[in-house]
Amino acid sequence: MAFLKLIMFLKDYIKDVFGAIKSLATGMKRTGYYFTHHKEIITQQYPDNRETLHLPERFKGEVVMPHDENNEHRCTGCTACELACPNGTIKVVTKFDITPDGKKKKAIDKLVYHLELCTMCNLCIEACPSDAIKMAQTFEHSVFDRAQLTKVLNKPGSKIMDGVE
Amino acid sequence: MWSFSKIANIIHEWLSQTFNVTWTTIIEMVIAGVAVISLFAVLGLVLVIMERKVSAWMQIRLGPNRVGPKGLLQSLADTLKLLVKEGMTPNGADKFLFNLAPFIAMMVAMLLLAPIAFAKDFQLWDLNIGVLYVSAISSISVISILMAGWASNNKYSLLGAMRSGAQIVSYELSAGLSVLAIVVLTGSLQLSEIVNSQANGWWIFKGHIPAIIAFITFIIAVTAETNRAPFDLAEAESELTAGFHTEYSGMKFALFFLAEYANVFIVCAIGATLFLGGWMPFHIGNWNGFNNIMDWIPSSVWFFGKTFFLIFLIMWFRWTFPRLRIDQLLNLEWKYLLPISMVNILLVTAMAILKWHF
Amino acid sequence: MYRETQIVSDVAKTPLTGEGTFTINVGPQHPATHGVLHLVITLNGETILNIEPHLGYIHRSIEKMCESLTYRQFIYVTSRMDYLSAHINNHACALCVEKGMQIEIPSRAQVIRVLMDELTRIASHELWWGAMAMDVGAFTPFFHAFRERETINDIMEETCGARLTMNYMVPGGVMYDIHPNFQKRVKDFLQLYKRKIHEYDELVTGNIIFQNRMKGVGVLTAEDVISYGCTGPVARGSGVSSDIRKLYPYEIYDKLEFDEVLETAGDSFARYLIRLREMNQSIRIVEQLIDNIPEGDFQAKTKAVLKLPKGEFYQRVETARGELGVYIVSEGGTTPYRIKFRSPGFSNLSILNHMVKGSKIGDLIAAMGTLDLVIPDIDR
Numbered sequence: 001m002a003f004l005k006l007i008m009f010l011k012d013y014i015k016d017v018f019g020a021i022k023s024l025a026t027g028m029k030r031t032g033y034y035f036t037h038h039k040e041i042i043t044q045q046y047p048d049n050r051e052t053l054h055l056p057e058r059f060k061g062e063v064v065m066p067h068d069e070n071n072e073h074r075c076t077g078c079t080a081c082e083l084a085c086p087n088g089t090i091k092v093v094t095k096f097d098i099t100p101d102g103k104k105k106k107a108i109d110k111l112v113y114h115l116e117l118c119t120m121c122n123l124c125i126e127a128c129p130s131d132a133i134k135m136a137q138t139f140e141h142s143v144f145d146r147a148q149l150t151k152v153l154n155k156p157g158s159k160i161m162d163g164v165e
Numbered sequence: 166m167w168s169f170s171k172i173a174n175i176i177h178e179w180l181s182q183t184f185n186v187t188w189t190t191i192i193e194m195v196i197a198g199v200a201v202i203s204l205f206a207v208l209g210l211v212l213v214i215m216e217r218k219v220s221a222w223m224q225i226r227l228g229p230n231r232v233g234p235k236g237l238l239q240s241l242a243d244t245l246k247l248l249v250k251e252g253m254t255p256n257g258a259d260k261f262l263f264n265l266a267p268f269i270a271m272m273v274a275m276l277l278l279a280p281i282a283f284a285k286d287f288q289l290w291d292l293n294i295g296v297l298y299v300s301a302i303s304s305i306s307v308i309s310i311l312m313a314g315w316a317s318n319n320k321y322s323l324l325g326a327m328r329s330g331a332q333i334v335s336y337e338l339s340a341g342l343s344v345l346a347i348v349v350l351t352g353s354l355q356l357s358e359i360v361n362s363q364a365n366g367w368w369i370f371k372g373h374i375p376a377i378i379a380f381i382t383f384i385i386a387v388t389a390e391t392n393r394a395p396f397d398l399a400e401a402e403s404e405l406t407a408g409f410h411t412e413y414s415g416m417k418f419a420l421f422f423l424a425e426y427a428n429v430f431i432v433c434a435i436g437a438t439l440f441l442g443g444w445m446p447f448h449i450g451n452w453n454g455f456n457n458i459m460d461w462i463p464s465s466v467w468f469f470g471k472t473f474f475l476i477f478l479i480m481w482f483r484w485t486f487p488r489l490r491i492d493q494l495l496n497l498e499w500k501y502l503l504p505i506s507m508v509n510i511l512l513v514t515a516m517a518i519l520k521w522h523f
Numbered sequence: 524m525y526r527e528t529q530i531v532s533d534v535a536k537t538p539l540t541g542e543g544t545f546t547i548n549v550g551p552q553h554p555a556t557h558g559v560l561h562l563v564i565t566l567n568g569e570t571i572l573n574i575e576p577h578l579g580y581i582h583r584s585i586e587k588m589c590e591s592l593t594y595r596q597f598i599y600v601t602s603r604m605d606y607l608s609a610h611i612n613n614h615a616c617a618l619c620v621e622k623g624m625q626i627e628i629p630s631r632a633q634v635i636r637v638l639m640d641e642l643t644r645i646a647s648h649e650l651w652w653g654a655m656a657m658d659v660g661a662f663t664p665f666f667h668a669f670r671e672r673e674t675i676n677d678i679m680e681e682t683c684g685a686r687l688t689m690n691y692m693v694p695g696g697v698m699y700d701i702h703p704n705f706q707k708r709v710k711d712f713l714q715l716y717k718r719k720i721h722e723y724d725e726l727v728t729g730n731i732i733f734q735n736r737m738k739g740v741g742v743l744t745a746e747d748v749i750s751y752g753c754t755g756p757v758a759r760g761s762g763v764s765s766d767i768r769k770l771y772p773y774e775i776y777d778k779l780e781f782d783e784v785l786e787t788a789g790d791s792f793a794r795y796l797i798r799l800r801e802m803n804q805s806i807r808i809v810e811q812l813i814d815n816i817p818e819g820d821f822q823a824k825t826k827a828v829l830k831l832p833k834g835e836f837y838q839r840v841e842t843a844r845g846e847l848g849v850y851i852v853s854e855g856g857t858t859p860y861r862i863k864f865r866s867p868g869f870s871n872l873s874i875l876n877h878m879v880k881g882s883k884i885g886d887l888i889a890a891m892g893t894l895d896l897v898i899p900d901i902d903r
């Protein structure tokens with residue numbers, strides 16, 4: 001009886017050892033496969049692949065205001081974006097233009113955008129009634145001086161497009 | 166054809182013609198010392214880049230590829246960085262022991278190099294108890310780790326050092342027993358004798374299954390002895406941050422790092438000598454043409470090829486397996502490896518007496 | 524099973540100070556805490572006597588912040604709580620606001636939301652799997668997990684415009700429609716996943732060392748789990764059914780076919796298996812939905828300024844880590860009067876001391892890994 005027990009014990013013991021070795025060998029086969037198959041490598045060599053690196057068009061990198069060739073934008077200065085922004089990233093500074101027929105008209109002087117505060121939540125763009133701002137796909141934002149991150153989105157001398165109210 | 170032994174003989178002859186015996190010995194010692202140090206420097210560079218590339222490819226990455234052609238000089242840049250870094254000694258540390266520990270680790274590695282046969286008839290010191298010498302010296306390395314852990318005055322370091330103490334002391338047993346298997350088969354403790362006994366076939370082939378079991382035990386035990394994953398409990402990155410060398414920086418850290426790689430090289434070299442025939446070429450029975458081609462490959466290439474194959478095996482382990490827990494580590498030794506190698510040595514002895522091996 | 528009752532009762536008797544014991548700080552910077560968690564551990568040799576988590580290193584007072592934001596604005600902040608399941612957090616908030624305002628959500632939006640949730644759950648579990656393997660000392664699986672996770676992140680980037688903090692769910696639906704490539708890329712991902720998932724078993728699950736590290740470690744009984752308020756895979760690993768998607772179905776979960784994965788062992792390995800199988804269930808959900816996205820609006824028409832009626836609103840969802848509850852008290856204005864988040868990580872962390880008392884340091888790391896803690900979720 002005791003002998004039988006010993007045999008059983010030895011059988012289990014040897015089975016244990018072989019099971020363990022087999023499980024380890026399976027893992028080693030897997031890593032060995034990747035060691036020899038360099039086609040599977042997924043590294044992207046980032047600064048080298050700048051030319052071929054395409055970010056999807058919806059990528060939220062930075063808020064910009066598109067201007068057309070006449071240096072005109074679509075912003076009316078309604079401050080909807082400023083109100084929508086959860087953390088005070090956008091500051092709309094308005095002024096009053098004198099239209100040719102002598103009337104006063106509200107327009108933007110500056111649309112100040114603090115990139116360092118922006119969380120890229122897209123709420124301002126959703127809020128803008130005249131599609132004046134959009135997200136750009138830039139992402140290399142680091143600069144040496146924090147002041148450079150405070151941007152004025154409308155270009156100097158730009159004015160509002162005709163027909164945008 | 167040029168070989169290491171020829172170069173050594175030419176130097177020796179030239180020296181003994183030019184100087185008297187004492188000076189010859191002194192100059193030869195200096196040359197050997199310089200050779201050992203430069204071998205270590207080169208080994209460090211080669212093994213670090215090898216490890217980084219091996220790990221990268223297993224992890225579907227590219228690995229270092231910026232410094233030098235294909236990133237091969239990366240480890241040189243790393244060394245430079247470590248050289249110019251400040252070697253800090255923490256305030257509460259035992260300054261003397263703290264600074265001594267990395268040197269002891271390095272010294273042990275250097276001493277171990279003495280009896281290894283790098284090529285045919287090329288050996289620093291062919292002492293007649295080579296195997297015993299290696300096992301004796303390699304146990305000293307635990308002292309450097311304990312010293313580092315204790316002197317750092319850091320609880321993580323101490324825990325790492327204590328783990329390493331328990332680990333190395335227990336794994337020494339099965340490493341010794343598996344080495345003993347070959348000693349029994351050869352009947353000699355001298356490493357050159359052991360290599361010569363494998364002229365007609367390596368022990369791993371000649372010794373049937375017991376030799377293979379001894380080989381596997383040996384590889385597992387030396388992986389544990391050199392503190393490599395899956396037995397890297399002394400460092401245990403995710404548990405003890407860096408274990409016994411948490412407080413080390415700069416060149417002192419580099420020495421520990423280098424000593425680890427040097428130790429890996431040495432244990433693999435010994436493994437290759439004992440089980441894979443050292444510098445002996447690979448021969449099959451009486452296929453004379455094949456055997457002649459194998460003979461044509463220089464013996465040093467054979468030796469380094471085998472050693473690096475074993476090193477690769479150990480790296481492969483490291484980048485595949487998770488780490489054991491301290492009690493499992495000791496279980497593995499005392500419940501599995503030790504009984505197995507004891508039974509194994511019995512088998513080997515029986516085999517040697519009955520002359521069952523080829 | 525070396526952690527026998529004997530050891531535990533010994534540990535309970537050992538005084539926490541004096542000869543033979545010492546304290547050690549794990550964190551706030553430590554490779555295994557995956558963030559700025561600080562554990563003060565009392566040890567006797569390698570045996571853990573007591574663990575005291577110190578929180579608050581990444582407390583940003585998100586709840587207070589939300590009180591000054593409108594119902595449209597406060598959602599984006601919640602992406603920063605449990606950043607690995609940002610979609611699901613946003614989803615909970617959006618659902619709670621919708622509940623208060625009684626907005627009907629178009630069915631297309633519902634399907635998109637569920638798809639995004641499940642993809643997020645897979646991505647979160649992938650990352651956890653890699654980190655778990657790294658905690659027990661295997662580095663390679665981490666990179667393999669990231670291969671699949673990156674694919675999901677790319678899908679997110681294409682549709683939502685961001686990889687981690689998407690802010691895609693808005694009250695009334697989703698912010699914009701799915702990208703035209705979305706369906707194709709999700710199907711590609713499903714294929715990749717099916718091709719690679721067996722490697723997870725080869726590399727980690729079947730590995731004898733890993734199994735020994737996980738089995739019988741950090742055992743939690745069903746009573747423990749319930750009394751500490753644990754949810755998610757931690758509770759299900761001990762056999763406590765706690766899947767909010769099944770118990771309190773929201774969106775279209777009651778119409779979907781999937782199983783709640785349950786294990787009864789209660790040890791680390793059970794929790795590990797739960798997460799692996801949950802990924803397969805999420806894949807099942809995605810497969811059911813990806814070809815059946817109904818046509819229609821992706822967003823319900825809502826007023827420009829949202830106002831919740833006076834009252835209290837609560838909504839719970841199942842994130843990758845467990846039950847997330849959003850509790851809004853409204854005074855009828857445009858901003859909430861008070862917001863409280865019931866985050867899964869906090870309750871799951873509280874069981875840590877109970878779980879690993881009397882184990883070795885190595886077990887602490889392995890067991891803590893299976894709790895899948897995200898520290899910003901705990902501190903908020």
Ligand code: SF4
Pocket residue numbers: 063084085086087088089090117118119120121122123124125
């Ligand atoms: S993206 Fe969000 S945070 Fe940035 S400016 Fe727009 S609303 Fe403000």
Ligand code: SF4
Pocket residue numbers: 074075076077078079080081082092127128129130131132133
């Ligand atoms: S960007 Fe749009 S929302 Fe902002 S002020 Fe101009 S028009 Fe109004």
